[in-house]
Amino acid sequence: MNKRKVTLAAAAAGVITGVAGLSLAAMPAGAGQPPSLPDVSAESLVEQVLTSKPGAFGGTVEVDNKLGLPALAEIPQLADGKHSARIWTDGNGKFRAALPNGQSEQTIVNDGKITWSWNSANNEVTKAEHKADQPKPDEQKAQAVDPAAAAKQVVGMTKEFSDITVDGTARVANRAAYELVLTPKASEKTLIREVRIAVDAELKMPLRVAVLTNGASEPAGTVGFSEINVGAQDPKLFEFTPPAQAKVTTPEAKEQKDRDRGPELGLEQALQGKDPQIFGTGWDTVVGARIPAEAMTQVPAEAQGLVDKFTKKVSGAWGSGQIFNTKVATILIADDGRVVAGAVPEQVLFDTIGQVK
Amino acid sequence: MITRQFGSEVRWMLRRPRTLIGLFGLILVPILISFGIWTASDDGESGGGPPGLGAILQGNGMVVPIFTLFLSLNLLLPLVASIWAADGLAGEAQHGTLRGLLVAPVSRVRLLFVKLFGLAAMSLFAVTLMAVVGIIAGTAFLGTDGMMTLSGTTLSTAEGLARIGLFILLVTFQMVAIGAVALAVSSTTEHPLVVQAATMTTIIVFQVLGQFTSLDWLHPFLITTGFPGLIDVMRDPIPLGQIGDSTLLAGCYLLIGTGLAAIRLVTKDS
Numbered sequence: 305m306n307k308r309k310v311t312l313a314a315a316a317a318g319v320i321t322g323v324a325g326l327s328l329a330a331m332p333a334g335a336g337q338p339p340s341l342p343d344v345s346a347e348s349l350v351e352q353v354l355t356s357k358p359g360a361f362g363g364t365v366e367v368d369n370k371l372g373l374p375a376l377a378e379i380p381q382l383a384d385g386k387h388s389a390r391i392w393t394d395g396n397g398k399f400r401a402a403l404p405n406g407q408s409e410q411t412i413v414n415d416g417k418i419t420w421s422w423n424s425a426n427n428e429v430t431k432a433e434h435k436a437d438q439p440k441p442d443e444q445k446a447q448a449v450d451p452a453a454a455a456k457q458v459v460g461m462t463k464e465f466s467d468i469t470v471d472g473t474a475r476v477a478n479r480a481a482y483e484l485v486l487t488p489k490a491s492e493k494t495l496i497r498e499v500r501i502a503v504d505a506e507l508k509m510p511l512r513v514a515v516l517t518n519g520a521s522e523p524a525g526t527v528g529f530s531e532i533n534v535g536a537q538d539p540k541l542f543e544f545t546p547p548a549q550a551k552v553t554t555p556e557a558k559e560q561k562d563r564d565r566g567p568e569l570g571l572e573q574a575l576q577g578k579d580p581q582i583f584g585t586g587w588d589t590v591v592g593a594r595i596p597a598e599a600m601t602q603v604p605a606e607a608q609g610l611v612d613k614f615t616k617k618v619s620g621a622w623g624s625g626q627i628f629n630t631k632v633a634t635i636l637i638a639d640d641g642r643v644v645a646g647a648v649p650e651q652v653l654f655d656t657i658g659q660v661k
Numbered sequence: 662m663i664t665r666q667f668g669s670e671v672r673w674m675l676r677r678p679r680t681l682i683g684l685f686g687l688i689l690v691p692i693l694i695s696f697g698i699w700t701a702s703d704d705g706e707s708g709g710g711p712p713g714l715g716a717i718l719q720g721n722g723m724v725v726p727i728f729t730l731f732l733s734l735n736l737l738l739p740l741v742a743s744i745w746a747a748d749g750l751a752g753e754a755q756h757g758t759l760r761g762l763l764v765a766p767v768s769r770v771r772l773l774f775v776k777l778f779g780l781a782a783m784s785l786f787a788v789t790l791m792a793v794v795g796i797i798a799g800t801a802f803l804g805t806d807g808m809m810t811l812s813g814t815t816l817s818t819a820e821g822l823a824r825i826g827l828f829i830l831l832v833t834f835q836m837v838a839i840g841a842v843a844l845a846v847s848s849t850t851e852h853p854l855v856v857q858a859a860t861m862t863t864i865i866v867f868q869v870l871g872q873f874t875s876l877d878w879l880h881p882f883l884i885t886t887g888f889p890g891l892i893d894v895m896r897d898p899i900p901l902g903q904i905g906d907s908t909l910l911a912g913c914y915l916l917i918g919t920g921l922a923a924i925r926l927v928t929k930d931s
Contacts, residue, residue: 315919319921411814550813
């Protein structure tokens with residue numbers, strides 16, 4: 305009888321442990337106690353962020369995105385929802401990024417001479433040999449998910465137009481960090497309320513970037529390390545041999561193919577265009593471009609339907625077109641092919657579009 | 662003593678015709694997949710395969726076992742696990758043989774562990790069989806130069822086999838966890854079909870629930886949520902996060918299932 309009770313108790317304990325384990329796994333990981341760090345002035349922290357040179361590291365980046373962007377085939381990590389990516393760098397320009405997309409994966413490897421870009425969904429490798437003074441689009445794609453690079457860019461571009469404070473500390477990827485907060489100055493006409501950057505206390509490397517918009521308490525977007533190991537990485541990670549069965553193409557050939565695929569890509573390319581026009585400075589900078597007229601007329605009904613779904617029609621003294629609102633950015637596409645975009649309310653775009661050449 | 666019981670349990674399971682038919686059905690899966698991909702490649706245009714792992718199957722036969730198990734984990738392997746769990750207790754009750762086992766001077770907990778061991782051993786056997794047939798069929802139909810991962814790296818044959826071995830263990834563990842819960846159901850009824858129906862309904866309902874983003878608070882509780890993450894075995898280097906999460910999730914199910922079955926068996930009147 306007694307033995308039976310013991311058995312029952314043990315079995316019940318097993319059930320309870322299992323249920324507790326499930327509940328624990330379901331709970332979001334707590335932030336834990338913020339670490340206590342010596343005070344640091346905002347100016348010196350900004351200076352250190354801009355001058356810090358992150359050494360070799362590897363880590364997992366979590367992207368949590370509530371921006372309201374439609375999924376772009378090129379960078380699934382930027383679509384709404386939670387995504388993860390893994391990045392490794394040797395600190396001297398070589399890097400590897402693994403961008404999982406559902407069951408497939410894109411891998412981008414810069415081995416110092418060549419940038420390889422592999423996509424398992426179509427078994428294709430793009431091989432871009434480095435030439436001086438030429439942008440490497442795939443590399444930009446990889447850096448878009450690197451919190452350290454992204455934060456550096458944001459700080460560099462906006463520090464003169466922001467009130468900068470240090471707002472306590474945080475623990476990111478198990479490392480102690482300062483919370484650097486950039487608030488746009490009152491004169492800036494922007495949708496963004498503040499950008500919070502967690503800066504590693506030891507390495508002065510940004511570990512997490514969160515963008516908060518006006519009227520929302522939760523960040524509209526967060527990019528941050530969930531795990532990072534600092535130090536030399538396996539050199540094999542920075543090598544890439546195309547698999548035997550893969551098609552290997554050059555970026556030029558791929559660009560041509562993409563152009564044939566449809567004008568919605570033309571639009572994407574125009575927005576990340578080769579020479580975008582920049583209006584204004586700081587937070588309310590507006591980027592402008594002009595889509596070639598033939599691309600505008602070639603829009604197939606299907607793509608047009610997609611565009612219509614995400615945009616609303618607007619018109620004004622500047623002409624007429626379609627506007628696309630997200631939490632952190634607004635894009636205005638005029639019917640004649642002019643495009644302006646920025647982290648600004650739509651009125652600013654209406655005022656600016658007349659200047660697009 | 663206990664090893665002899667384990668042995669006789671597995672022998673009993675293997676002697677049932679439906680077990681043999683089930684195993685035969687399982688080995689057809691990798692053969693059909695290899696053959697399907699092979700005929701698709703004859704059409705000339707590559708890249709016509711299913712998305713995800715299917716896209717890299719072309720000329721990459723070592724991936725067939727992983728692809729097969731990954732697909733089967735959604736429906737086929739839970740079905741097989743539920744059949745074995747159903748036979749284990751409900752089936753014995755139906756035939757009246759469970760009564761004999763319950764009154765025998767053998768601890769009922771030990772009886773449960775024998776059943777659980779039988780389930781685990783047969784799951785491992787079934788999964789390994791599928792993987793081995795997958796390797797043979799994949800290599801024969803699709804050829805192989807090592808194993809190409811989703812990350813675009815090529816592993817040597819030895820590394821590839823290690824990945825397959827790891828995947829076999831992971832998939833087996835998921836199967837055992839499902840089987841443990843099915844055993845708990847099995848201990849409450851005399852009708853094996855009820856166990857299978859209940860298990861399969863649960864798995865299917867879980868997968869449907871997993872499709873609704875509005876229910877994402879519920880997803881971490883569903884064992885099926887952990888299935889897709891196991892594909893990380895095919896990434897290089899292997900990210901352990903999702904694999905660990907899935908295995909922990911299955912571990913919780915294993916504890917709950919075993920615990921409930923033990924409570925039921927111990928309190929059961931012979």
